[in-house]
Amino acid sequence: MQKYNLRNGDVVSGAFLAALGLYIVAQAYAWNYYNPDGPGPGFFPTWYGLLMIGLALALIVGTARKPKPQESPKNRDGTKRALITWLAFAACIATMGVLGFRLSFALFTFFLVAFVFQRTLVAAALTSVGATAAFYIVFPVLLGVQLPIGWFGF
Amino acid sequence: MDIADGLLHGFYVALQPTNVLWCFIGCLLGTVVGILPGLGPAATISLLLPLTFSMDPAGGVIMMAGIYYGAKYGGSTTSILLNIPGESSSVATCLDGYQMARKGRAGAALGIAAVASFVAGSVGIVLLTLVAPPVAAFALRFSSPEYFALMVLGLALVVLLSGPSLIKGLLALLVGLWLTSIGTDIFTAQARFIFGQAPLLGGIEFMVVAIGVFAVGEVLANIEGGEESQLLPVPRGLRNLLPTWADLMACRFAFLNGSVVGFLIGVLPGAGGTIASFISYGLEKAVSRHPEKFGTGVPEGVAAPEGANNADTGGALVPLLTLGIPGGSSTAILLSALIIWGIRPGPLMMQESPDVFWGLVASMYIGNVMLLVLNLPLVPLFAQLLRLPTFVLHPFIFGISIIGVYGVTGRVFDTVLLAGFGLLGYIMTKLKYPSAPLILGFVLGDAMERALRQSLMMSQGDLAMLVQRPISAVMLALAALVLVLPMLSYFNRARVRALAEG
Numbered sequence: 001m002q003k004y005n006l007r008n009g010d011v012v013s014g015a016f017l018a019a020l021g022l023y024i025v026a027q028a029y030a031w032n033y034y035n036p037d038g039p040g041p042g043f044f045p046t047w048y049g050l051l052m053i054g055l056a057l058a059l060i061v062g063t064a065r066k067p068k069p070q071e072s073p074k075n076r077d078g079t080k081r082a083l084i085t086w087l088a089f090a091a092c093i094a095t096m097g098v099l100g101f102r103l104s105f106a107l108f109t110f111f112l113v114a115f116v117f118q119r120t121l122v123a124a125a126l127t128s129v130g131a132t133a134a135f136y137i138v139f140p141v142l143l144g145v146q147l148p149i150g151w152f153g154f
Numbered sequence: 155m156d157i158a159d160g161l162l163h164g165f166y167v168a169l170q171p172t173n174v175l176w177c178f179i180g181c182l183l184g185t186v187v188g189i190l191p192g193l194g195p196a197a198t199i200s201l202l203l204p205l206t207f208s209m210d211p212a213g214g215v216i217m218m219a220g221i222y223y224g225a226k227y228g229g230s231t232t233s234i235l236l237n238i239p240g241e242s243s244s245v246a247t248c249l250d251g252y253q254m255a256r257k258g259r260a261g262a263a264l265g266i267a268a269v270a271s272f273v274a275g276s277v278g279i280v281l282l283t284l285v286a287p288p289v290a291a292f293a294l295r296f297s298s299p300e301y302f303a304l305m306v307l308g309l310a311l312v313v314l315l316s317g318p319s320l321i322k323g324l325l326a327l328l329v330g331l332w333l334t335s336i337g338t339d340i341f342t343a344q345a346r347f348i349f350g351q352a353p354l355l356g357g358i359e360f361m362v363v364a365i366g367v368f369a370v371g372e373v374l375a376n377i378e379g380g381e382e383s384q385l386l387p388v389p390r391g392l393r394n395l396l397p398t399w400a401d402l403m404a405c406r407f408a409f410l411n412g413s414v415v416g417f418l419i420g421v422l423p424g425a426g427g428t429i430a431s432f433i434s435y436g437l438e439k440a441v442s443r444h445p446e447k448f449g450t451g452v453p454e455g456v457a458a459p460e461g462a463n464n465a466d467t468g469g470a471l472v473p474l475l476t477l478g479i480p481g482g483s484s485t486a487i488l489l490s491a492l493i494i495w496g497i498r499p500g501p502l503m504m505q506e507s508p509d510v511f512w513g514l515v516a517s518m519y520i521g522n523v524m525l526l527v528l529n530l531p532l533v534p535l536f537a538q539l540l541r542l543p544t545f546v547l548h549p550f551i552f553g554i555s556i557i558g559v560y561g562v563t564g565r566v567f568d569t570v571l572l573a574g575f576g577l578l579g580y581i582m583t584k585l586k587y588p589s590a591p592l593i594l595g596f597v598l599g600d601a602m603e604r605a606l607r608q609s610l611m612m613s614q615g616d617l618a619m620l621v622q623r624p625i626s627a628v629m630l631a632l633a634a635l636v637l638v639l640p641m642l643s644y645f646n647r648a649r650v651r652a653l654a655e656g
Contacts, residue, residue, distance in 0.1 A: 009585045038611035041339040044603040052328045059321050078378035090573040108551040117545035145561045
């Protein structure tokens with residue numbers, strides 16, 4: 001008996017996109033499809049939402065019917081490293097309103113260099129201070145581009 | 155005054171020492187704002203506008219136009235080196251430019267971008283000089299159905315940008331269409347897909363999506379590579395940093411393609427450099443002897459979109475100067491500057507204000523040479539950026555990304571979205587979804603929906619109107635051809651395979 005290939009990134013992403021398409025169509029249904037003057041706000045989303053559902057289902061069916069490919073070695077450490085970096089980046093952005101760009105970016109850079117790239121703490125500190133100072137000099141000082149300011153006034 | 159006399163008079167005006175100086179300042183400022191995120195040409199021109207009120211109008215407009223086309227030269231630098239498109243028209247340059255940089259050919263890619271910008275920019279100016287009035291009249295025949303057909307043609311290029319899976323490319327395109335729908339509907343003021351977030355009422359900025367998906371997503375994918383990810387190689391020696399003669403010869407059609415496509419699309423108000431660069435990239439790939447290599451770092455993949463992006467400048471000045479219609483934000487500010495100086499852009503501008511009209515046209519010839527001289531020597535210098543160790547380069551890209559987004563919108567909320575789009579870009583890379591179609595859908599989706607709805611309003615819901623008008627019918631037929639041909643070849647391959655196996 002053929003085993004269906006359901007635990008696959010394409011199937012999971014296809015299911016997610018089909019759900020997104022369904023959400024789009026459901027939302028669009030609540031808006032006017034056609035006004036007396038012409039197409040309403042629900043017109044365009046209805047069509048691309050339906051197309052999204054159709055294509056996502058085609059992706060799921062096409063992938064599930066294919067024989068399961070040879071398992072390639074998974075780079076779990078790499079994925080973990082990328083996700084930790086993203087979490088640190090998200091935390092840097094989340095704290096920017098409180099700490100300001102300079103402090104939150106300096107902390108983020110320190111973390112990235114010291115823990116993700118595993119350099120010495122001195123290298124991390126130097127990179128963090130150097131990069132933050134360079135951004136500060138080029139953007140707010142020389143170009144007058146404003147950066148987020150935190151509760152401490154910088 | 156005929157064209158030759160006008161151009162001679164223009165050179166007399168543009169070669170005045172003060173005007174040469176303003177042209178140089180404009181080109182230099184343009185290059186800098188093109189390279190640095192957070193300050194676009196439109197913002198820079200608006201900031202400097204009050205300073206030009208005391209200047210001679212010809213000098214003022216020469217400087218501001220220098221910023222406008224200089225920024226297009228500079229815009230390729232971050233696309234090639236860091237995969238950060240400074241503006242939507244630089245996205246297509248990322249596709250092969252960044253891949254060339256990854257192969258140690260960043261200098262060659264930057265050099266090709268500079269040469270393509272020079273060639274196409276010059277062709278654009280020659281066409282602006284020679285054919286401005288008739289082309290502008292042709293552009294006036296474009297109404298909503300023609301714009302809709304143009305957008306469909308642009309979106310059909312997804313076929314060429316999708317890579318191995320057309321379904322994934324189309325799905326990415328549809329996600330782009332959805333993202334561009336987020337915000338307030340311009341016809342009815344209906345809030346769409348805003349998830350209760352008031353900042354989403356104004357929609358999502360292009361920079362947020364492009365920088366998140368391209369730059370942040372790419373850095374996360376590189377970090378995942380870990381030990382295997384090496385520094386991007388940069389060859390030593392000036393000769394190895396510039397494009398070879400073979401590179402330039404390989405790009406000869408791309409230079410021409412970019413020049414013509416960029417100019418023609420630039421003439422259409424509102425179409426802009428983005429669609430010009432994508433169409434030119436798609437055309438180059440379609441006629442190439444090795445289309446499968448596009449996206450892996452081929453010089454033509456840099457030359458065609460960069461050329462189109464720069465020829466678009468000459469095209470965009472056609473409706474501005476001959477009809478008084480600005481095609482985008484930068485030309486709208488240029489228009490307001492001209493009006494403030496008491497100059498009326500329109501069919502009579504050549505006669506009423508020859509100093510400004512012909513002075514500007516002639517200054518663009520001079521400015522293009524200046525930009526080439528300014529940019530080519532900087533290529534080796536910029537390429538050295540890639541010598542930075544990854545533990546310095548990656549935080550630098552994260553920082554530039556935050557500043558690029560915050561500098562444009564001034565809202566921390568957009569940097570939160572940036573993080574979200576960064577994760578999306580990373581997931582797309584992991585699951586082998588192409589990112590270019592998403593950007594294409596995002597950039598063209600809004601204009602496409604508007605054009606479609608206006609067309610249906612004009613025709614009272616009759617879709618046949620779209621194929622009854624000759625220009626839109628031709629473009630829709632072309633789009634259908636672009637979409638159907640690869641499918642036919644797929645079915646043909648499958649049929650041949652089945653016959654061989656059977």
